[in-house]
Amino acid sequence: MNRSPVRSELDLLRQRRLELGLTANPPPLLSLQRLILPSAALGIVLVGIVVSLHALALKREAALQRQLGRWQPMELEMNQLKARLKRTDERAKTLESTTAGIAARLVSIRSGSAFLEQLRRSTPEAVRLQSVEVQPAQVRLKGVAQSLGSIKGLREINALMLNFEALPGVPEAGASLRLAKAEQERLLSFNLDVQIDPAVKTTTDQLVDLGAIGLARRLLLLRQLGFSL
């Protein structure tokens, strides 16, 4: 039995409760108020917090709405400006691409004098060209090669092909002999196709070297103006 000071009040159940392993005294009665009030107070505080937060959110929303109302004309103006800027950008890009195309075409046109000079340099003395057909990616040559024998004529044609293939604008094995036929004694006619790589641009130094001074100046001027050629 637990030791406890004698109380002034009597409870004949106290010993029985101790026998059953319970506390000597029953728990105090909690009134409705004591049961509910703490929870109610907590609930009211929570509701108050939620209501306050809601009020703050409403106030903030109203402020943002006012701010939005002030900014709406600016937004319209900004959208209009964006649209105009976009149109201007597109137009500028179109102009740039057009200009670039024009500039590219300006410098892409092969100089006739430079071509002829290059052709002259590449052609051996024993070879005489009869016709030259220039296409965007190909040059077709017809000519005759003087030869003391058929072998000598073929050597000259081969030298011509090697000279062409040594040029920077002609890819490797870009020269192909289509026809070689003995015409007369000591003459061997031939048809030759030379492939041209359009991606390979002629440098200003090469142009100057080939005597195309005007085209070289034009290329320099366009590069100084900012065109990437």
Add this chain to the structure above:
Amino acid sequence: MFDTNLLDTLKNPVMSLLIATFLTANPQLQILWFGLRRFITVRRVIALVSPHRLVCCWQEGTSWRWRSGRWPPECVHKGVPLQREAIAGLLADLLLDCNLVGVQLELVLPPEGVHWCVLEGLDPQQFNEADLSAADWLKLGWPLEASNRYISLCRCADQALVVGLPRSTLQAWIDVVELADLPLRRIDWVVTSAFRGLMLNPGLCSGDLAWVFPDETGTRLVLFRGGVPELDCFINVDEMALLSLELRRRVAAWQTHVGGSLPLAWCLSLPHESIQQLQGLIDPDRQESVVGTAMSWSPISLLPDCEEDELSPLERLALLGMREDIYT
């Protein structure tokens, strides 16, 4: 601290009437309603057992109310419940009639069947039941065997008061309350609770007091000195004149035995007619007085028009002593 009825908490009587009408019209909801009230409401109810009836008393707001129910004959004999189911049924019906739910019952046993004694020379602040050996109990002449008793100690002035009863009696009352499907919170004894109510009169703690109250088959006389009971005797005399003589004789013998000449106060917790017949007992020449006849506090009857429903002085004193909740 007490809770008021949930219906009473609805201060609007119209609302209460509407709820009552609604529940009457929808009996299937009554169980839910009572369950809810039982869950929310917690209420102390004092059930005072006497040989002939049961008195239930509870607090409503600031006032106390009571109602009684009469036992079938021979239901309680010498403090023992003989017809447990009948008593439990009466208890449950009485509480239901009073519309009491969430009841925490505090039972007050009748005078018969419970024993008490004062332990002198023991510090009531440091003493408890385990400090008494079997020899001490034998010296006290305690009629209950150690293995077959429940006892409880309480402070009485500067002495320790021991109250005990047979295990079977306490178990019988516990069974009664269990049969009524009620939670039992405390068991007190009508004599000690009435004694506490009596001692609320501050003047009684210093002098001699002769307390007379009815027993199941006779009259009990308890004599106090300095607020400590010194003699408890049973007088089985029917005639009032003889009772008066016997009371005087025993008081005189006690006063001779204890010595001293403190003024004696009589507390006659008897029916009004008996008090009238015992008026000659009080001797003003010996500075004797009567106390406890005019009590300022009394609970309100739930059936005020019923003439039979009147609290006896002993019941009123006991309820006064039980008003305070000792387990707050």
